[in-house]
Every structure is written in C-alpha cells, then in structure tokens.
Amino acid sequence: MxxxxxxxxxxxxxxxxxxxxxxxxxxxxxxxxxxxxxxxxxxxxxxxxxxxxxxxxxxxxxxxxxxxxxxxxxxxxxxxxxxxxxxxxxxxxxxxxxxxxxxxxxxxxxxxxxxxxxxxxxxxxxxxxxxxxxxxxxxxxxxxxxxxxxxxxxxxxxxxxxxxxxxxxxxxxxxxxxxxxxxxxxxxxxxxxxxxxxxxxxxxxxxxxxxxxxxxxxxxxxxxxxxxxxxxxxxxxxxxxxxxxxxxxxxxxxxxxxxxxxxxxxxxxxxxxxxxxxxxxxxxxxxxxxxxxxxxxxxxxxxxxxxxxxxxxxxxxxxxxxxxxxxxxxxxxxxxxxxxxxxxxxxxxxxxxxxxxxxxxxxxxxxxERDERLAADIYPVIDRARFLVVGMGRVGSGAFQSLDKLVHTNVFGMDADRAKVKKLREEGMNVICGDGEDVDLWDNLDISSVKLILLALPSIEDVSNVTKQLNNAGYKGKIAAIARYEDEVEYLLNHGVDKVFNFFTEAGLGFAEESLAFIGEESRSHA
Structure with missing residues (x-):
C-alpha cells in the first residue's frame, strides 16, 4: 500500500x-x-x-x-x-x-x-x-x-x-x-x-x-x-x-x-x-x-x-x-x-x-523602510576589487585562493552565511557578507573596477537570478559560473552568463593536468 x-x-x-x-x-x-x-x-x-x-x-x-x-x-x-x-x-x-x-x-x-x-x-x-x-x-x-x-x-x-x-x-x-x-x-x-x-x-x-x-x-x-x-x-x-x-x-x-x-x-x-x-x-x-x-x-x-x-x-x-x-x-x-x-x-x-x-x-x-539600519543590515564595502567570487563554499573558496595566487591583485569573496564569512576573515581572506540576489546590494556596492565575477553557487536558478540583478545594476564586466550537468551549461549561457564551467568535467581536467605536471617534475628531479 x-x-x-x-x-x-x-x-x-x-x-x-x-x-x-x-x-x-x-x-x-x-x-x-x-x-x-x-x-x-x-x-x-x-x-x-x-x-x-x-x-x-x-x-x-x-x-x-x-x-x-x-x-x-x-x-x-x-x-x-x-x-x-x-x-x-x-x-x-x-x-x-x-x-x-x-x-x-x-x-x-x-x-x-x-x-x-x-x-x-x-x-x-x-x-x-x-x-x-x-x-x-x-x-x-x-x-x-x-x-x-x-x-x-x-x-x-x-x-x-x-x-x-x-x-x-x-x-x-x-x-x-x-x-x-x-x-x-x-x-x-x-x-x-x-x-x-x-x-x-x-x-x-x-x-x-x-x-x-x-x-x-x-x-x-x-x-x-x-x-x-x-x-x-x-x-x-x-x-x-x-x-x-x-x-x-x-x-x-x-x-x-x-x-x-x-x-x-x-x-x-x-x-x-x-x-x-x-x-x-x-x-x-x-x-x-x-x-x-x-x-x-x-x-x-x-x-x-x-x-x-x-x-x-x-x-x-x-x-x-x-x-x-x-x-x-x-x-x-x-x-x-x-x-x-x-x-x-x-x-x-x-x-x-x-x-x-x-x-x-x-x-x-x-x-x-526606516532610515536607521541594524548592524547586520549595513552594506559592505569592497575597495578597488578586480575579481569577485560569489559563494564561498568548497568550490568558491578554491577559486578564490587560486585567483589570489595567480593574479596578485585585489580578489574579494562574498557569501550570505555570516558565520562562514567570519571564519574566512579570521583566516585572512577578503570576504564580505552579502546576498547575490539582492539588487539593493549591487546598487550600493562599488563594482565599477571589477573585471570578472565568478558565481560559485549550487543552484542554476540562483546563478540566473544573480546574473539578472547584476545586469539591472549596470555591471559591465564578465560573469563566469559553474554547472554540474551538461544541460545546465546551455541554460546559463542563454541567461546571460559569459562562461560556464562544467564542474565534474573541469575537475577531471584539472586533476589530470596537475597529475601530469607532478610526473614531469618528478622525472626531471631524477634526470
């Protein structure tokens, strides 16, 4: 039954x-x-x-x-x-x-x-x-x-x-x-x-x-x-x-x-x-x-x-x-x-x-809306950021650390989880607390110098919504995102994302490249 x-x-x-x-x-x-x-x-x-x-x-x-x-x-x-x-x-x-x-x-x-x-x-x-x-x-x-x-x-x-x-x-x-x-x-x-x-x-x-x-x-x-x-x-x-x-x-x-x-x-x-x-x-x-x-x-x-x-x-x-x-x-x-x-x-x-x-x-x-703000509702500030990672989970944190090492310029992260943001700040990372789907946030955040925004979010609907809010706020830079399945890649490209990375495919490619580099280094050390 x-x-x-x-x-x-x-x-x-x-x-x-x-x-x-x-x-x-x-x-x-x-x-x-x-x-x-x-x-x-x-x-x-x-x-x-x-x-x-x-x-x-x-x-x-x-x-x-x-x-x-x-x-x-x-x-x-x-x-x-x-x-x-x-x-x-x-x-x-x-x-x-x-x-x-x-x-x-x-x-x-x-x-x-x-x-x-x-x-x-x-x-x-x-x-x-x-x-x-x-x-x-x-x-x-x-x-x-x-x-x-x-x-x-x-x-x-x-x-x-x-x-x-x-x-x-x-x-x-x-x-x-x-x-x-x-x-x-x-x-x-x-x-x-x-x-x-x-x-x-x-x-x-x-x-x-x-x-x-x-x-x-x-x-x-x-x-x-x-x-x-x-x-x-x-x-x-x-x-x-x-x-x-x-x-x-x-x-x-x-x-x-x-x-x-x-x-x-x-x-x-x-x-x-x-x-x-x-x-x-x-x-x-x-x-x-x-x-x-x-x-x-x-x-x-x-x-x-x-x-x-x-x-x-x-x-x-x-x-x-x-x-x-x-x-x-x-x-x-x-x-x-x-x-x-x-x-x-x-x-x-x-x-x-x-x-x-x-x-x-x-x-x-x-x-x-009242003019006075609660402490938790004061908008964050990013100073001359060139790259912004939205969503500081495992993928977002990894992307942030890689960018920070590669470009040697102002890289910022953003996440809606205050506890996570506090922890990442204690680790020395430039992370702000914010909801990417909040159009008011983008209206009050200076993103004029940002060249690339990476959306490391688990839901393609969230990625689509954030992309829409960025466009509404007049953002002129590039937007990249991750997807878990092949059909999601096409969906995001059709909804304003400039570059979409298939999470599992790119992870496998990165794993292979790192492994080959490791073998090459090891071989040279024995030569």
Whole structure:
C-alpha cells in the first residue's frame, strides 16, 4: 500500500514540476486525490511523516545558534505577531460565524481564539523546503524566517503542555546531564567519517533526543530540535545536515501525503478553508509592519514576510488536541487541514518569483523602510576589487585562493552565511557578507573596477537570478559560473552568463593536468 502511495506521489510531483510548480504541491494534491479515491491514512505512512518532521527539526537545529534567536527582530516579532494575529483573527472569526451560523455554526470566544492561535504559526516544513530549494536558508531573510519558526514552535509546545495539563516529569532535570556528555558525542561524530555512518549518526542523535524528551513528558520534536542545537557548533554539523537532506526530503513526502489523507471535505468546508486563506494578507501585513518597525531593510522584510505567509502543520496538531478535549468541533480540523494545504501552494508558487516581485515593486516597498539600519543590515564595502567570487563554499573558496595566487591583485569573496564569512576573515581572506540576489546590494556596492565575477553557487536558478540583478545594476564586466550537468551549461549561457564551467568535467581536467605536471617534475628531479 505504501509503495502505491509513493508511486502516485511521484507521478503527481513530476506532473506539477513539468508546469514549473514545486513538487511538494503535487504531493499535497496526491494526498487529497488518494483520499477521494477511498484510501485512508495508514500507521506506516504516519510513522514516515513523523520521522520526516523529526529529522527536519534536527537539521534546523544543526544550522542555528542561540545568538540568532536572541535578536530582537526574531523574538519580538514572533511574540508580537502571535498576540496581534490571535486577537484580530479571533474577533473576526467570532463575528463571521455569527453572521454565517446557518452554514457553518457559531463558535464561542474560546473556540474562535483557539482557531486563530492555531492559524498564527507559519509552516516549518513548507518554509524550510522552499528556502532550501531556492538556496536561501543561510541568507539574512532565510535565517530570520527560520529563527521565527523556531520561536513559534516553542510557543506551540508550551501551549500544548499547558492545554493538556501534561506536566514534564521531575526527571526532566536529568536532561541537563547531556551537556557534560557533549565532548563524547563530539568524538563519536568525528569517528563517523564521511560515508554512510555519518547520516546514521545523525539519525541516532535526532531520535535519541526525541525519545529522551518523550520519556520525561516533553514533546519529542522539541528534543530533536535541541539535539541539533547542541551540536550545531561542531565542525561536521553542516556536512551532517547535507548527508541527511535526501532522507529528510523522502520522509517528508509522507507528511505531505498525510495532510490530504487526514479527511475529505464537503463544499462548505472547502469554501470556509478558502475564506481562511483570504486572511493571509493580514498575516503578511502584520509581519511586514513589525519587521519595518524593528528597522529591517525593506527587501529583507518583504522576502521574510512572503515566505512566512502560510499556515502551519502545528495548526493541525493544536486543532487535533482541541477536538480531543471537546474544545472544538471535529469539522474545524478538516477545515484547518485544507487551509494549511492551500497556503502551502500559495507560498510555493509566490516565492519562486519573489526577487522579481521585489525588483518590480521596489519603489513602493522601500517607502516603508526606516532610515536607521541594524548592524547586520549595513552594506559592505569592497575597495578597488578586480575579481569577485560569489559563494564561498568548497568550490568558491578554491577559486578564490587560486585567483589570489595567480593574479596578485585585489580578489574579494562574498557569501550570505555570516558565520562562514567570519571564519574566512579570521583566516585572512577578503570576504564580505552579502546576498547575490539582492539588487539593493549591487546598487550600493562599488563594482565599477571589477573585471570578472565568478558565481560559485549550487543552484542554476540562483546563478540566473544573480546574473539578472547584476545586469539591472549596470555591471559591465564578465560573469563566469559553474554547472554540474551538461544541460545546465546551455541554460546559463542563454541567461546571460559569459562562461560556464562544467564542474565534474573541469575537475577531471584539472586533476589530470596537475597529475601530469607532478610526473614531469618528478622525472626531471631524477634526470
């Protein structure tokens, strides 16, 4: 049965991808279509979905640090948005159901507030998936969005504990003993190598954190998140997160299917779910207003707002809990599930053109921007740079070091990951922090003396977007990029890149040339 579900999800995912729509939209559609065909949610599929969420939260923890959560734009926005949204939407729902009571039945103040609270969260699954697919999880707006999601998840866990009266066991204090064990865990990670043992180590730690928290009556998903946070500073945390990426994506297909298989709606429920989705502009407006009030740049505010403008799977959890406690009618769980699914579709489609939207409406959006800047939003400066490498991963760092040795002139690097930039600066490299897809950055960065920009980015969509922003900023130099597959080379050449290097072909050529040079040197030394 589960194979049939997976096969149908594959067909639906591939179908929507052919139309330029993210596959997760197809997975959601597959769940509802299977439900309509008479299939129901199975225990194995539920286990797969739960495992996907657990691994996802663990990988979120691997990419975070407590400094991100302590920023006012994270905790203040999260708390203020949850309170304002719950109050405004709670009142609207209460009066709306009074007017439409003949169709959907009236709800009391408590139920209206509970529904509003359930809809206040943004989807961790959807947002992380969208950010990872666009390669923006470590950008300024990506980190801000993830930080707010973590704070919202904490709010949800606290609410569930209070509402259910499930008080953590006194043995919860024993969880603190994990801290002295961190050096041992670190040694285990070091010994796991770089092969199949590394993702298995990640599974063991993630599920270990989950079950430890469950044993002391604390939600296990929070344990997986904290387990990731505790080892986030390890040198192999990024490698571990990448090794778990494919497993996480596969298991999350079960989650998307499970939403559609939860229940089948009738027409009034579908209309009401659509009505709830019409409230998303209010959610977006509150986020954007709070971000700009806290002095974030207009672009950061807009992109973070757009990716957070959806409803969350935690809404289903809160709704299911409320139904089990007779605080909410069962129909509302189905309505919330549909609204969550529709909001996923909205975010997945809208965010694909987010940078183009900002460029098109830039003059209007920037009217809300404050003159004062946060320290993290001050534009960097490059002094008479001749070469600029965008994306300081392994390939970008290698290109930077090679250029620095070959041309003996001003070479600069740029990356959106602040932690990586700080580390590279400590190693003596000229690296600035910036998002290459930010047209405002290029407008404020002096690139008049730059002869060549190398785009060492993993996604060809990112390369295409950066190229477009460079052209919009009036850049007159040359642009080079890397590609992993032959069909990507032609795509990038057709989208404004001057020279494209096939990563695997060029790596093989470089390896051969270096090897031949080594043999020649060795032969001369024996002559």
């Amino acid at each position: 589960e194979y049939s579900f997976l096969l149908f999800a594959f067909v639906c995912g591939l179908t929507v991808k052919l139309f330029g729509i993210p596959p997760l939209v197809g997975y959601l559609a597959a769940g509802f279509l299977l439900n309509f065909a008479g299939y129901s949610l199975t225990e194995p599929l539920t286990a797969i979905a739960n495992l996907g969420i657990t691994i996802m939260l663990f990988t979120i923890g691997l990419k975070l640090n407590f400094r991100d959560l302590s920023r006012s734009e994270v905790w203040a926005t999260s708390a203020a948005h949850t309170l304002l949204w719950s109050a405004i939407i709670g009142v609207l729902l209460f009066f709306a159901t009074m007017v439409l009571t003949a169709y959907i039945g009236a709800v009391d103040w408590q139920s209206a507030a509970l529904i509003a609270f359930a809809l206040s969260f943004s989807s961790t699954v959807c947002v992380i998936k969208v950010l990872e697919e666009s390669g923006e999880s470590k950008t300024r707006h990506g980190r801000l969005a993830v930080g707010i999601l973590v704070m919202q998840d904490v709010f949800a866990v606290i609410f569930l504990v209070v509402a259910t009266g499930k008080i953590p066991s006194i043995w919860a204090l024993a969880l603190l003993t994990v801290i002295p064990a961190l050096p041992l865990i670190s040694r285990i990670i070091n010994q796991s190598g770089h092969g199949e043992l590394l993702p298995l180590t990640g599974f063991v730690i993630a599920l270990g954190g989950y079950h430890l928290f469950e044993l002391v009556n604390i939600k296990g998903d929070l344990g997986a998140l904290i387990a990731g946070l505790l080892i986030a500073q390890h040198t192999k945390s990024t490698e571990m997160a990448k090794s778990l990426l494919s497993f996480k994506d596969l298991f999350l297909i079960g989650f998307f299917l499970s939403i559609g298989l939860t229940a089948l709606p009738d027409l009034p429920m579908l209309l009401l779910a659509l009505g709830l989705c019409l409230l998303l502009p209010i959610k977006a407006g509150l986020f954007f207003w709070l971000f700009t009030m806290l002095k974030l740049r207009a672009r950061t505010s807009y992109l973070t707002t757009l990716v957070l403008s959806n409803f969350s799977e935690f809404g289903l959890i809160v709704g299911a809990m409320a139904v089990s406690l007779n605080m909410l009618a069962p129909d509302w769980l189905i309505i919330i599930a549909i609204a969550v699914a529709i909001s996923f579709v909205f975010t997945s489609i809208m965010y694909r053109s987010s940078h183009s939207q900002y460029h098109q409406f830039k003059s209007v959006i920037k009217r809300f």
